[in-house]
Amino acid sequence: MHPLRKKRLTIILFLLAGVGVAVGLTTYALRQNINLFYDPSQIAAGEAPANVRIRAGGMVEQGSVVRAQQDLTVHFRVTDFASSVPVQYTGILPDLFAEGQGVVAVGRLNTEGTFVAEQVLAKHDENYMPPEVSDALKKAGVDNPYTESTVTQ
């Protein structure tokens, strides 16, 4: 083969190999690490799989936050005002976590139907509503207590 063509072929093969590896790894990693969002109604209806890392979100139900006496375990309920899900979390909650606030939790649903959270997210802004949460509220037919287009930040 002509040396120039050979060189070009090598380059192209290298490029293809690189792209192939990247695409392969990416799709593999994507399949393993996508966290789907479920709202409390979906979880109550049994649509969410158990023991799979998912995200759940809604409003923290008023009067539902119970702290353990000895360690950092917290129990609370997340609601979309149609259904609610019990959540258990051990660790430090974000500064803006409060009853009546929107939160998104990442974790797994156990077989008893409790959502065991690894991470609880609440944004650093009292007007901020996670989009998932406002969607979930809309779906449940509840008026969003916050206007969506206010300037955040």
Add this chain to the structure above:
Amino acid sequence: MYPELGQFSLILALLLAILLATVPLVGAISGRDHLQAFARPLASGLFVFVAIAFGLLTQAFVTDDFSVAYVANNSNSLLPWYYKFSAVWGGHEGSLLLWILMLAGWTLAVAVFSRRLPSVMIAQVLAVMGMVTVGFLLFILITSNPFERLLPNVPADGADLNPLLQDFGLIVHPPMLYMGYVGFSVAFAFAIAALINGRLDAAWARWSRPWTTVAWSFLTVGIALGSWWAYYELGWGGWWFWDPVENASLLPWLAGTALVHSLAVTEKRGVFKSWTVLLAIVTFALSLLGTFLVRSGVLTSVHAFASDPTRGAFLLGLLAITIVSSLTLYAFRAPVVHTRTRYGSLSREIFLLLNNVLLVAATLLVLVGTLYPLVLDYLGAGRLSIGEPFYNLTFSPLAIAVGLMLGAGIFSRWKRTDGGWLGRRLLWPAAFSLVLSCAGLLVYGGFTPWAFAGLLAAAWVTVTTLLDLWDKSGSRHGRWHGLKRQSRSYYGMVLGHLGVAMTMAGATVVSNYGVERDVRMSPGDSAEIGNLQVTFSELGQRQGANFVAQYGRFDISRDGRLIATLYPEKRQYHVQRNVMTEAGIDAGLTRDIFVALGERVGDDAWAVRIQYKPLIRWLWLGALFMAGGGALAIADRRYRIKVRSEQPATGDSRSRGQDEGVAEAL
């Protein structure tokens, strides 16, 4: 009165930008020198008017002019003066104005420092910069006017700056980041100008190289500052979250890193020209994409300021116009350039090509991870998020591969390298790096494949870089003479690569050997973390300028000896009633000790996060090294040597001639 003047000068700036985008270009195409000569004065005028607007907005902040809506939303009379200053870019409108100021600044810098360039080239480059400026000035004037008034109902006081942004890191992080983002517009403008006149040669690469390097250095510092800020202010000790907004800044950095290296090949060897041009376009497009993602409200995060849909649409339009027009130009013009230069399969060209492939793969990876959830959401296919594990699994191997490639590439030669020679050359460094990384594993105690691979890559980069320096500096007149003989750009490369190694080592060690504990503590309680004893000795309260804080006093001791006392705080800001966590950090070169107060969980019990973070400073120090390397590289003599003739170089032969005396620096 002043705010109106500000807006007026923005409009004048827009008119000048329109002239800058057209007149010199017409001159360049029709060959009329007097029209080309307009480029420089127009660039200066543009900068002056944008600077006036920026100055007037700053003045509105400093004088607490709450009749200006933007000031009222982002400032407060109680805000300390230095935060009033940084609040100028604390919201959407102002940060956009800062963006434009930087763009005008870069345009002016090109006009001032490119006197040696042929006037056709400079006219085209400045015209392209002018076009970009027109886009952004239109954007700010139509959708995001920072000077809009709240009349006649002037609020008595402002809504205050978000407490998260009331911090030193936020004074410097956005300007640095924007300098980087916007700086890539220069590389873009050079690329477009080269495409327009079909002169993609080594001289073009030489001109655009220092600009790209500077922009890249700023971006590096900007990203590092953001990571540092997140670590102490926001992140509960995390330093990178793979948050879409962080990714938005990483994307142009990855592509820019590839561009910096590919420009080196184009300058030294006159090859990869089309690829380099494409990278220059892509890098700037990714900067714009970053701006779009952060500013349009499609993402919600600390950085996302506003969710006005017209803004998103406008930015998307700008992005689309830029990408479509430049790629169209590329499609028509790029195939014109071809090259006859030869290089073998183990040449330095190939190693740099592999570096580019890996970096571009990493860019694509981050791009997919960032955009995939957005696209699915837009299509209504459900909301999902892609978490850290995705990136850890895919990005880390690429980063390690880049490191391994880098070490081998340093010893390779242009054109061709003998495989056997290279293998023998790399044998000892490989053995030494293996020993070093095993020693690292022993020190930190515990083997994990990732820790080993990361440390090996870091050691490999360090050893090969230093060995290469040792080889090159050998001289009959002694080592010192040899060291002095190396060019600044070579030292820039050494410094940059050592920075890469440092960041890799820091990231590896802190992710694998960091210790984190959340504990419930009351004053008087103690907790153990590693071999450290942390005692919560008292709880107190103090008044800040615009907040009240509760603080804890934590005594950290090792083997009964006190090594640090930390005062983490929980602040409540008066105006927005926000609660903020200020961590107490004992920083050190080998480790940080981090204590943060969580929420109050009982009468006097608090949730406390205690962390031991080995080598975390190396992450940011490495970034500073990289940026310092960039600064050294552009201080190289060859960029300041007067070019004898004003004619642009037309072939590779000439650029190769100029390389004499300059070490094969990257």
